[in-house]
Amino acid sequence: MPALVTSSSSAMTTEQQAGQSLTITVAKGSLKLQGVNGLRAGRIKLAVKGKPAPVSIVSFARGYTVRDMAKDYAASNKGDMKALKRAIANTTWHGGLMTGSTGTIVLPRAGTYTALVMANRIMAPTTFRVGPVKASKAPSVDATIKARKGMKWGGASHLPTRGTLKFKNADDQPHFAVLQQVQEGTTMEQVMEGLQSEEEPAWLLPAWAQTDTLSPGRQMTMDYELPAGQYVLLCFFPDPKMKGMPHAMMGMVKMIHVM
Ligand SMILES: [Cu+2]
Numbered sequence: 001m002p003a004l005v006t007s008s009s010s011a012m013t014t015e016q017q018a019g020q021s022l023t024i025t026v027a028k029g030s031l032k033l034q035g036v037n038g039l040r041a042g043r044i045k046l047a048v049k050g051k052p053a054p055v056s057i058v059s060f061a062r063g064y065t066v067r068d069m070a071k072d073y074a075a076s077n078k079g080d081m082k083a084l085k086r087a088i089a090n091t092t093w094h095g096g097l098m099t100g101s102t103g104t105i106v107l108p109r110a111g112t113y114t115a116l117v118m119a120n121r122i123m124a125p126t127t128f129r130v131g132p133v134k135a136s137k138a139p140s141v142d143a144t145i146k147a148r149k150g151m152k153w154g155g156a157s158h159l160p161t162r163g164t165l166k167f168k169n170a171d172d173q174p175h176f177a178v179l180q181q182v183q184e185g186t187t188m189e190q191v192m193e194g195l196q197s198e199e200e201p202a203w204l205l206p207a208w209a210q211t212d213t214l215s216p217g218r219q220m221t222m223d224y225e226l227p228a229g230q231y232v233l234l235c236f237f238p239d240p241k242m243k244g245m246p247h248a249m250m251g252m253v254k255m256i257h258v259m
Contacts, residue, residue: 022035026051026053039131041111046095046105050099055116058113059091061092066127095219112127114127161259175235181231182203182205182229186255209224213237230256232256
């Protein structure tokens, strides 16, 4: 293959050939989606901008709507575990990012998807359609972390200070990945103790990065840059079998070193 000519007009073409992209801007009470016209399923570059929020890309089982999800989510926050089970059974999470992040998500097939913010309630649901799958290359990754069967973390325990992280969910429950910096030498016992405590743990440091939720079998990538040091990898997705207890409190915790 001859090298692509690098004039400004062909740079655009190179970008388009490199893959499809979707930019989501978080505004007050709404999400603005750029790039949905002509968007097709497959690997999509995602950038989230605007006000700070976690943006999720989801799809729903037939007959289940975003209104149902919002209702079930609100009920589950009040302890209704049937509602949480129903939301999990009818929602597929395809990943997503916090504002200020870039990465890739994979939309498996043509159809309707919804971008939304899961905070104390479901906010700004915005539906978009994608066409049939367009083949595109997965980005090269610097490290992979994996949610393994039984709410366990697998994959890398050392990450470079910057790069592209692949997150794969090989478990049968939805998970998201939080990388939280902790003081050097923090033990697993201290982390577990801190998670149970109401007070802010002494080992907590300010740096962190997080992906959005992935349903079983799904994967995504996140570009990140973090200061070197010790981190804990955590998931706070609630477990309906444990009265909504976050997975981290059930032991979904792993020490990671960024170096
Ligand atoms: Cu989890």
